[in-house]
Amino acid sequence: MRLVVTGKTGQVATALVERGADQGVEVALVGRPELDLLVPEAGLEAIADLRPDVIVSAAAYTAVDKAEADEASAVAVNATAPGAIARLADRLGVPLIHLSTDYVFDGRKDAPYVETDQTNPLGVYGQTKLAGEKAVAAATANHAILRTAWVYSPFGNNFLKTMLRLAEQRPALGVVDDQIGNPTSALDIADAVIRVAGNLVSRPDDAQLRGIFHMAGHGDASWADLASEIFAVSATLGGPSTLVNRIGTPDYPTPAPRPANTRLSSAKLQAVHGVAMPDWRSSTRSTLARLLGKSVRATNSIHPEQTS
Numbered sequence: 092m093r094l095v096v097t098g099k100t101g102q103v104a105t106a107l108v109e110r111g112a113d114q115g116v117e118v119a120l121v122g123r124p125e126l127d128l129l130v131p132e133a134g135l136e137a138i139a140d141l142r143p144d145v146i147v148s149a150a151a152y153t154a155v156d157k158a159e160a161d162e163a164s165a166v167a168v169n170a171t172a173p174g175a176i177a178r179l180a181d182r183l184g185v186p187l188i189h190l191s192t193d194y195v196f197d198g199r200k201d202a203p204y205v206e207t208d209q210t211n212p213l214g215v216y217g218q219t220k221l222a223g224e225k226a227v228a229a230a231t232a233n234h235a236i237l238r239t240a241w242v243y244s245p246f247g248n249n250f251l252k253t254m255l256r257l258a259e260q261r262p263a264l265g266v267v268d269d270q271i272g273n274p275t276s277a278l279d280i281a282d283a284v285i286r287v288a289g290n291l292v293s294r295p296d297d298a299q300l301r302g303i304f305h306m307a308g309h310g311d312a313s314w315a316d317l318a319s320e321i322f323a324v325s326a327t328l329g330g331p332s333t334l335v336n337r338i339g340t341p342d343y344p345t346p347a348p349r350p351a352n353t354r355l356s357s358a359k360l361q362a363v364h365g366v367a368m369p370d371w372r373s374s375t376r377s378t379l380a381r382l383l384g385k386s387v388r389a390t391n392s393i394h395p396e397q398t399s
């Protein structure tokens with residue numbers, strides 16, 4: 092099976108290369124400069140030329156705050172381009188796996204979100220990702236939209252790397268404690284995507300396997316819970332650690348409003364695709380072990396949800 096994945100340096104794309112190699116699945120990445128999702132039409136043939144069995148649409152405009160002031164780019168990358176990629180998948184007769192986000196919800200539900208829950212994004216990023224979901228669904232029935240959340244990995248910029256870096260610089264950190272979600276390892280996402288891809292290829296007429304699925308780490312946490320766990324584990328591994336001061340969302344104003352509760356139920360993914368997402372604590376520990384084996388460099392700000 093050959094997966095052609097959009098984006099070259101993204102967390103999920105990089106994780107797919109690694110997990111694919113482990114599992115004998117060919118993974119080819121297509122991204123800038125040959126495919127720029129701001130103007131995707133010119134680069135779509137680069138995907139077709141690689142003769143995918145499944146296309147994985149993982150690239151996105153993920154800078155949540157920046158999107159508020161750059162809506163046109165976010166619309167182009169997160170909404171228009173996925174529609175064009177979905178039309179290509181339809182033309183090639185291959186399934187499309189499209190990554191989406193917990194930020195399609197407003198976070199006001201007092202329980203984990205299921206796939207049939209009403210969407211109501213609070214900011215431009217979530218609005219454009221929701222528009223992308225709709226564009227994909229309109230273009231091809233042969234799709235699986237996988238909504239994930241709070242992604243971290245040994246690659247790229249993410250909350251784990253930011254916390255480790257800041258722990259080396261500061262005696263204490265204020266971290267938001269009233270936003271709850273499911274921290275999710277990009278490596279676990281990659282395993283899930285490979286499994287879903289296999290299902291879509293082997294059962295081309297099974298409508299049950301198509302549609303929207305939530306795919307997030309098992310168990311939930313606030314950002315402060317996650318930070319505390321990171322520092323506790325880091326300390327046991329000989330890495331940096333600092334004090335976590337639990338603060339409220341109003342203490343950390345951001346350009347894009349954040350949903351308070353974006354816990355996702357991944358029960359449908361497990362029931363239909365046979366994928367059980369691992370517990371976030373065990374995946375966090377293994378990611379930290381890898382990160383602490385290398386130098387930790389990250390450039391994003393303290394705010395945990397710069398991307399989603």
Ligand SMILES: NC(=O)c1ccc[n+]([C@@H]2O[C@H](COP(=O)([O-])OP(=O)(O)OC[C@H]3O[C@@H](n4cnc5c(N)ncnc54)[C@H](OP(=O)(O)O)[C@@H]3O)[C@@H](O)[C@H]2O)c1
Binds near residue numbers: 101123127153248
């Ligand atoms: N990160 C999270 O916390 C989170 C949470 C929920 C859902 N998601 C979703 O999960 C998916 C994967 O996220 P991720 O964490 O892997 O993202 P990421 O690490 O931020 O990577 C984004 C990728 O998108 C590519 N990209 C951005 N603009 C592009 C453009 N104009 N043309 C071509 N490629 C472009 C980047 O390309 P370059 O390689 O050229 O830089 C990069 O490969 C996304 O759909 C995202 O919306 C992420």
